[in-house]
Amino acid sequence: MSNKIKKTNIRAIFLYLVMCGLAVVIVMKILFIQTLQPQISKINTPSFVPLSAARGNIFSDNGSLLAISMPLYNVYLDLSVIEDKIFVKESSSLAFGLSNLFKDKSSNEYLKFLKSNRNSKYLKLKNKVTYNQLKELKGLPILKLDKNKGGLIAEKRANRENPFGILAKRTIGLLRNSNPIGLERAYNKTLSGLDGLQLKQKIGKNLYRDEDSDLNLSPQIGCDIVSTINIDMQDVAHQALSSALVKHDADWGTVILMEVQTGHLKVVSNLKKNKDGSFDENYNHAIAKHSEPGSTFKLASILAGLEDSFFQLTDSIDTEDGTHKFSDKIMRDSKKGGYGKITLGQAFVKSSNVAISKVVNKYYKDEPQLFIDRIYKMGLCTPLDIELPYPNSLLIKKPGTKQWNSVTLPWMSIGYSLRLTPLHMLTFYNAIANQGVMVKPLFTTSVTNGGRVISKNNIEIINPAICSKSSIDKILPFLIKVVDQGTAKSIKNTNYKIAGKTSTTLLDYGLSEINTENGEENIKKYQASFIGFFPADKPKYSCIVLVNNPKKNGFYGGDVAAPIFKEISDKVFASDISLHQSIDNEIEKESLPFVSNGFSNDLHNVLEKLNIPFNAQQSQWSVADKKNNQINLRLRNINNDLDRNKIPSLYGMIISDAVFLLENAGLQVTFKGKGKIKYQSLEKGKEFDLGMKINLIAS
Amino acid sequence: MSKNRSILSVLKGDFFSKKESQNYFPFLFLIILLLLLNIRLSFNAESLLKESLKLERQITSLRLTYVNTKSELMKVYKRSEIEGLVKAQGLNSSNNPPRIIDFHE
Numbered sequence: 123m124s125n126k127i128k129k130t131n132i133r134a135i136f137l138y139l140v141m142c143g144l145a146v147v148i149v150m151k152i153l154f155i156q157t158l159q160p161q162i163s164k165i166n167t168p169s170f171v172p173l174s175a176a177r178g179n180i181f182s183d184n185g186s187l188l189a190i191s192m193p194l195y196n197v198y199l200d201l202s203v204i205e206d207k208i209f210v211k212e213s214s215s216l217a218f219g220l221s222n223l224f225k226d227k228s229s230n231e232y233l234k235f236l237k238s239n240r241n242s243k244y245l246k247l248k249n250k251v252t253y254n255q256l257k258e259l260k261g262l263p264i265l266k267l268d269k270n271k272g273g274l275i276a277e278k279r280a281n282r283e284n285p286f287g288i289l290a291k292r293t294i295g296l297l298r299n300s301n302p303i304g305l306e307r308a309y310n311k312t313l314s315g316l317d318g319l320q321l322k323q324k325i326g327k328n329l330y331r332d333e334d335s336d337l338n339l340s341p342q343i344g345c346d347i348v349s350t351i352n353i354d355m356q357d358v359a360h361q362a363l364s365s366a367l368v369k370h371d372a373d374w375g376t377v378i379l380m381e382v383q384t385g386h387l388k389v390v391s392n393l394k395k396n397k398d399g400s401f402d403e404n405y406n407h408a409i410a411k412h413s414e415p416g417s418t419f420k421l422a423s424i425l426a427g428l429e430d431s432f433f434q435l436t437d438s439i440d441t442e443d444g445t446h447k448f449s450d451k452i453m454r455d456s457k458k459g460g461y462g463k464i465t466l467g468q469a470f471v472k473s474s475n476v477a478i479s480k481v482v483n484k485y486y487k488d489e490p491q492l493f494i495d496r497i498y499k500m501g502l503c504t505p506l507d508i509e510l511p512y513p514n515s516l517l518i519k520k521p522g523t524k525q526w527n528s529v530t531l532p533w534m535s536i537g538y539s540l541r542l543t544p545l546h547m548l549t550f551y552n553a554i555a556n557q558g559v560m561v562k563p564l565f566t567t568s569v570t571n572g573g574r575v576i577s578k579n580n581i582e583i584i585n586p587a588i589c590s591k592s593s594i595d596k597i598l599p600f601l602i603k604v605v606d607q608g609t610a611k612s613i614k615n616t617n618y619k620i621a622g623k624t625s626t627t628l629l630d631y632g633l634s635e636i637n638t639e640n641g642e643e644n645i646k647k648y649q650a651s652f653i654g655f656f657p658a659d660k661p662k663y664s665c666i667v668l669v670n671n672p673k674k675n676g677f678y679g680g681d682v683a684a685p686i687f688k689e690i691s692d693k694v695f696a697s698d699i700s701l702h703q704s705i706d707n708e709i710e711k712e713s714l715p716f717v718s719n720g721f722s723n724d725l726h727n728v729l730e731k732l733n734i735p736f737n738a739q740q741s742q743w744s745v746a747d748k749k750n751n752q753i754n755l756r757l758r759n760i761n762n763d764l765d766r767n768k769i770p771s772l773y774g775m776i777i778s779d780a781v782f783l784l785e786n787a788g789l790q791v792t793f794k795g796k797g798k799i800k801y802q803s804l805e806k807g808k809e810f811d812l813g814m815k816i817n818l819i820a821s
Numbered sequence: 822m823s824k825n826r827s828i829l830s831v832l833k834g835d836f837f838s839k840k841e842s843q844n845y846f847p848f849l850f851l852i853i854l855l856l857l858l859n860i861r862l863s864f865n866a867e868s869l870l871k872e873s874l875k876l877e878r879q880i881t882s883l884r885l886t887y888v889n890t891k892s893e894l895m896k897v898y899k900r901s902e903i904e905g906l907v908k909a910q911g912l913n914s915s916n917n918p919p920r921i922i923d924f925h926e
Contacts, residue, residue: 134829187895192888253885254893283888285895331870357900617918692916704923 168323168333175315177282178344180294180305182353183388183567188294189306192283195256197247200273201240204264208271212263213237219262223255224248244275251276282306289356291403293390293510293565294349303406305347305565308509312569315344345571350386350564355379355694359389362689363667364401367393370650370672370682376407378548379665379690382655384581385552385561388663389690407668410512412541416627417473417679418653419537421597422550423482424470426496428593432485435467435596439477446476449528453479453536456626456678467600471608473624475536482535490521490531500588501553501560506546509565517541537625544651548666551653553588554597555621555661560585602658609680610652613688618695621661622654622687624679629671647671650682656691662701663694717746717753718798719774725755745774763806769816771806772799777820788812795820 155162180189201209217232227235239245251259256276259265265274284294295304306313318341322330332338359377367375372395379389390408393401405411427433444460446453455461455476461469469477486493497503497518505514518540519525533539545563553560562582569576601621604610609624629647650672655664667683667690676682695701714734717725722744729736738744738755745756763770764787772780777793784791790813803817804810836842896902904914 131829138828186898187891190888190892192892193885252889253882254889257886283892285892286899287896289899325867325870329871329874331867354900361901617916693914696914696916696918699919699921702918702921704921 166324168321170319170335170337171322171330173318173320173339173341175317175341176343178313178315178346178571180313180347180349182349182351182356183386184352185348186353187285188290188349188351188353190283190285192281193253193278194249194281195251195253195276195278196249197251197256197259198275198277199236199239199245199247199265200243200275201236201245202243203270203273205271208264208267209240215263216265219258220247223258223262250281286353286356288401288403289353289360290351290390292392292406293351293387295510304510305349308511309347309566309569313344313347316342318342343571345569345576347566348568348570349566350381350388351390352388354697355388355690356391358693359391359690360393362686363391363393363669366669366682366686367395367401368399369675370669370677371674372669372682373671374405374407375667375669375686376411376544377665377667377686377690378408378545379663379694380548380552380563382552382555382661382664383561385549385564386567387563387565389665390565406510406512407544407670409506409508409510409543409545412515412517412543413629413649414538414540414627415542415547416537416625416649416651417475418547418551418623418625418651419540419542420470420473420478420535421554421601421623422497422500422502423478423493423535424466424597425500425589425593426493427482427485428596429496429589430485430492433466433481435465435470435600437466437481438463439466439469439474439481441469441474441476444476446480448479448483448532451529451533453532467603470597470600470623471603473604473609479532479535483532486531490526493531493535494518494520499585500550501585502542502546502550506543506549506563508545508563512543515541516543516546537627544666544668547653548664549584550588551622551655551666552664553585554594554601555655555664558587558589558591558594559583560588598658601654605654605684609678610654610684612680613684615688615692617692618656618701619658620654620656620688620691621658622652622684624684625649625651625653626678627651648677650677650679652679652683652687654687656695657701662698663691665690714748714751714753717755718776719743719745719758720776720779722755729753743775743779767809767811769802769804769806769808769810772802772818775799777818780818784816790815791818792816793818793820797821 177191179187179191182188213236214229214233217236218229220232221227221229259274259276265272269275282297284291293304295306295308296302297306297310302310318339320338321333321335323333325331359379363375363377366372374392374394376393377389377391378387380387390406392403392405392407394404396402424435428435440463441455441460444455444458453475455474457472460476461472461474464472464474464477466477466481468474469481482493494503503516503518505516519530519534521530530539549560549563552563560583562584564579564582566579568578598621601623602619604623605620606614610620610622613620627649629649649668649670651666651668653664653666655661665687667686669682669686672682715732717729720743722738722741725744725746726736726738734753735751736753736755739757741757741759743758743760745758747754747756758770760770760772760775760783764783772784775798777796777799780799781791781793787810789810792815794817797820799818800821801819804814810816830836900914907913
């Protein structure tokens with residue numbers, strides 16, 4: 123018995139010691155891992171993982187997506203993991219699928235590519251693969267097997283997608299480490315949202331469990347931006363501008379379309395022709411290119427004089443022989459020989475440099491600061507405070523400074539010796555269209571989050587009156603005349619009126635003068651532009667078109683820029699339903715029947731029976747017309763004339779009535795045709811005798 | 822000696838046969854049951870979490886498909902794209918202004 127107990131004791135002790143030994147080993151291992159091998163110990167330790175907030179989208183004015191976060195994938199193949207049997211059997215099908223999907227190589231080329239890289243472990247298949255393409259890839263033969271057998275490796279990369287490609291690309295912008303641009307830069311904070319933090323515990327391969335922690339922070343999704351850009355108008359402008367750049371072999375061009383009352387920029391198109399003939403938006407000329415505006419500035423010069431009551435548009439100016447010397451420099455008109463003596467209004471319509479510069483120089487020569495002050499009041503001397511950042515190199519020379527000399531004023535009056543951006547000039551013209559109210563150009567209308575409006579970008583008035591309304595009323599007909607009969611008559615149309623001004627600016631004017639003086643051959647470069655608004659009677663849109671250095675098929679603003687303006691305005695006018703009124707009223711007017719001239723009693727009877735409103739003067743015979751939505755029956759002095767032996771006017775009268783009256787008066791009537799009289803052989807007022815012959819022709 | 826015996830009795834499970842210990846059996850069973858329940862619930866929660874993560878991945882996948890498809894559709898929605906497609910049929914955008922007819926019932 124005691125032996126048995128003894129044996130049991132030894133076993134128990136042994137087991138006990140083994141257990142203790144194991145426990146010590148385990149504890150030692152834990153301590154070893156915890157202290158000396160953190161790379162292992164920390165694998166399963168809960169840790170805070172940053173959660174990046176989804177970036178907000180940028181929408182157009184009607185909700186089309188202009189910029190959205192959409193990842194792309196760089197796809198690689200590990201062909202070494204594919205079994206030979208599978209590769210031999212299915213590589214042709216895979217090549218066929220790849221060719222169909224990417225459409226960049228034939229299936230034979232893909233097959234050759236796969237076979238020649240059979241043992242490659244990291245073979246680049248394609249960059250920038252979209253998610254939809256990746257899904258299709260995962261369904262192709264071989265690649266549909268799991269990663270260790272199919273060898274498909276997809277590396278995700280962050281991407282900001284602009285679904286409309288280069289349309290308004292520079293305005294939508296780009297977020298990058300150096301020199302971010304556009305709305306992406308201006309609204310980066312709003313679009314970014316706030317990144318979060320989450321404590322996570324690894325629970326399996328690629329599986330993590332969220333753990334509770336007071337330090338957890340949910341990411342806040344970035345807000346969306348609703349821009350003012352109208353993608354349809356932008357597309358129209360893009361097409362019109364790109365065609366014109368090709369036609370005129372120009373270097374670059376820009377178009378801005380603005381809503382007159384709100385300042386919303388519907389189109390901001392900047393195109394530069396690449397060497398290969400393609401176009402790209404790689405500089406925002408619209409807001410950043412400071413250049414001499416040329417003749418479009420003449421509007422400011424004329425308004426300045428009108429505001430100071432120095433001259434009127436009816437004043438006569440002698441354009442001499444088309445040249446005028448200011449100090450040592452000669453001002454020239456584009457028309458050789460000049461326009462002779464013309465009014466200032468005509469000078470504006472014909473864009474006479476000589477006339478405008480002479481008149482401005484005459485009245486402001488002694489007090490040029492007065493002219494500059496006027497320009498300042500029109501908002502052309504102050505940089506625009508717009509949402510998008512842009513380099514400011516606005517230049518308006520000041521009297522009394524080194525930059526100012528005796529010819530600065532006349533040249534400035536025609537748009538030289540100063541530098542402004544296209545957007546600045548358009549904002550000025552927009553103010554004219556808006557009855558003098560200058561509004562700030564806006565790129566966005568609101569900030570939203572999940573469809574809910576967070577903040578609105580309200581209309582901002584820069585200057586409630588850049589000039590008096592009477593001055594605008596005076597100049598407006600001449601802006602319309604520029605299109606109807608002036609330098610932009612090529613774009614006149616019947617559907618609606620356009621008001622505007624052309625400009626053909628000689629680039630590097632100073633340099634050009636120096637070269638001419640030196641007798642060097644000088645290749646002149648021009649910048650053609652047109653700024654206007656439409657419909658002129660009730661302007662809704664203002665637009666500037668600027669084309670730099672056109673080399674073929676003309677270089678004048680009226681030949682190069684104005685047609686682009688018309689192409690855009692025609693399509694905008696035809697597609698903007700708010701520009702058109704219901705034709706109900708017209709139908710009502712047209713619903714009044716045609717009433718011919720005739721016997722008053724008969725007309726009364728018919729109109730009363732048909733319940734047609736009419737207004738009648740007391741007479742036996744009446745002339746009928748339509749006015750104010752009713753029929754007017756006016757007095758016709760047929761009987762009075764016949765009683766005094768005078769031939770009455772019979773035009774428009776029914777022939778049977780006329781024959782009855784004339785024969786009763788003793789005339790011999792011959793006639794041809796039936797219906798209304800369109801010819802009478804004896805004219806109204808002629809005296810007649812009994813038996814005299816009269817011939818009538820009816821339609 | 823008494824120490825060895827007591828260890829031995831623990832190892833042998835003698836305390837289970839004592840009457841006082843038997844009174845705690847229901848309590849012990851309850852604890853064992855609760856432990857089993859806890860393990861079961863933990864597994865259940867984990868499988869739910871895995872399911873939830875799987876669904877989240879599906880949502881992400883569907884959202885990406887939506888964004889991708891919408892982006893592709895936006896490209897063909899452009900006026901110039903449509904004009905290009907119908908040009909062969911002799912159709913183009915009209916420059917004639919529309920006539921609006923209001924319908925009154």
